[in-house]
Amino acid sequence: MLKVLIVDDTQEKIIEIRRVLTGFVDEPDDVPICGSIRDALKACSNTRYDLVILDLFIPYKAGEDPNPTNAQSFLKLIKEDDDYICPVFVIGITRAQDLTEYKSFFEAETMQVLYYADNDDTWKGQLNNRLNYLTGVKRKLGITYEYDYDVAIINALQTPEHEIMKETLGTEWKEVNLDDDKTTTYYATVLKGDGGENIKCVSCYASQMASIASAALTTKMILRFHPRYLFMTGICAGLKGNNIGFGDVLVASQVWDGMSGKFKELNKEDADPEMIFEPDYRQITLDADMQNIINRLKDKKELLAQIKDGFSGAKPDTPLNIHVGPMTSVPAVIASEKKIADLKAHARKLIGIEMESYGVFYAAEQAHRLRPKYTISIKSASDLADKDKTDIYQPYASYTSAAIMKYIIENELEFDNH
Structure with a gap:
């Protein structure tokens, strides 16, 4: 969708322009209107617009007489003054047929001028063509200056x-059909924040487990939907010795690739030399603001009890708890105490092992243009990484991780575009 600003002081014309914008902006009635050049400059001081539709005969400030030199001054200022964010394109629009001098100025700046008329819809077709062009360019280049979705949610499994x-x-989820991406199915919904605001969410699941698949999926999600916040939920293995119970929520304060490093032979002269693994852990850390939110939720025992009571399937007798600490992503399921001990040797406070979160964090950290403000992995313990692995608590663990995420989205996050 395009971000458009209308600079015009004629209500009749504004209504007609908004009608043409239908399908190119989120809500035509919400497209901002400036009735003077001064208001338009203020709007361009903190927002980048894809398109400004500018009346060529408009006052500099409210209450003054309109003058065509004002539109000319606006174009010069947004180009030359660093106090303003230059829009991608400006279209001039006017009823007057005798503004040849100012039309020539616009055309010299490669800007288009449309002649508005009550009984001639030619200008509508011209504006529609420009909107189509800008939409196509923006889509193909992945250009955005604002978050298109509030939240993106990635899962490793359907x-x-x-x-x-x-x-x-x-909530009701709807499929998002993308003509140029048939390898992933996306779903969208709208949640309600505690202030009544609409929160746009998009979700998807990977075609297979492990960090590579999740990193590729994260990159597509960011480029396509430009989410403000990025979550990964699902199941993981909790580690014994941390008072972790089945279904407990594990939030990664740091996450790294558990298999990043080098295998090295000891006693090379032996027929069967011993192999050791020298790790090269490069941690990605959870944002401090988000970690503070999680730490506060740990003490909300009534909330956690309500979440547990809300699940009707198989669940343990232990109370639901939240744990925050280091987690590692590995490319295979681990049920070996020796392998787990090797991982813990390099992270004494390790709370969990899973397969995807490092790829999600890495892709978000390396994304270009508009990155998510926060990336967070919320996974719940469906097993304790031992030989007694069972699938019985996977549904409950999937539920508790999603329920905590839902609470955070609806009650803890800020959506300053609403």
């Missing part, structure tokens, strides 16, 4: 993680 996540959020 079942049970993604299906239970959608069910837990308790």
Whole structure:
């Protein structure tokens, strides 16, 4: 969708322009209107617009007489003054047929001028063509200056993680069909914040587990939907010795690739030399603001009890808790105490092992243009990384991770574009 500013002081014309904008902007009635050049400059001081539709015969400030030199001054200022954010394109629009001098100025700046007439819709077709062009360019280049979606949610598995996540959020999800991406199915919904604001969410699941698949999916999500916040929910293995119970929520304060490093032979002269692994852990850290939110939620025992009571399937007798600490992503399921001990040797406070979060964090950190403000991995313990692994608590763990995420989205995050 395009971000458009209308600079015009004629209500009749504004209504007609907004009608043409239908389908190119989120809500035509919400497109900002400036009735003077001064107001337009103020709007361009903190927002980058894809298109400014500028009346050529407009006052400099409210109450003054309109003058065509004002539109000319506006174009010069937004180009030359660093106090203003230059829009991608400006279209002039006017009823007057005798503004040859100012039309020539616009055309010299490669800007288009449209002649508005009550009984001639030619200008509508010309404006529609320009809107189509700008939309296509923006889509192909992935250019954006604002977040298109409030929240993106990634799961490693369709079942049970993604299906239970959608069910837990308790809203109607609709498929998002993209003509140029048939390898992933995306779903969109709208949540309500505690202030009544609409929160646009998009979700998807990977075609397979492990960090590579999740990193590729994260990159597509960011480039396509430009989310303000990025979540990964689902299941993981909690580590014994941390008072972690089945279904407990594990939030990664740091995450790294557990298999990044070098295998090295000891006693090379032996027929069967011993192999050791020298790790090269490069941690990506959870944002401090988000970590503070999670730490506060740890003490909300009534909330956690309500979340647990809200699940009707198999669940443990232990109370639901939240744990915050280091987690590592590995490319395979681990049920070996020796392998786990090797991982913990390099991170004494390790709370969990999973397969995807490092790829999600890395892709978000390396994304170009508009990155998510926060990236967070919220996974719940469906097993304790031992030989007694079972699938019985996977649905419950998928639910608790999604329920905590839902609470954070609706009650803890800021959406300053609403």
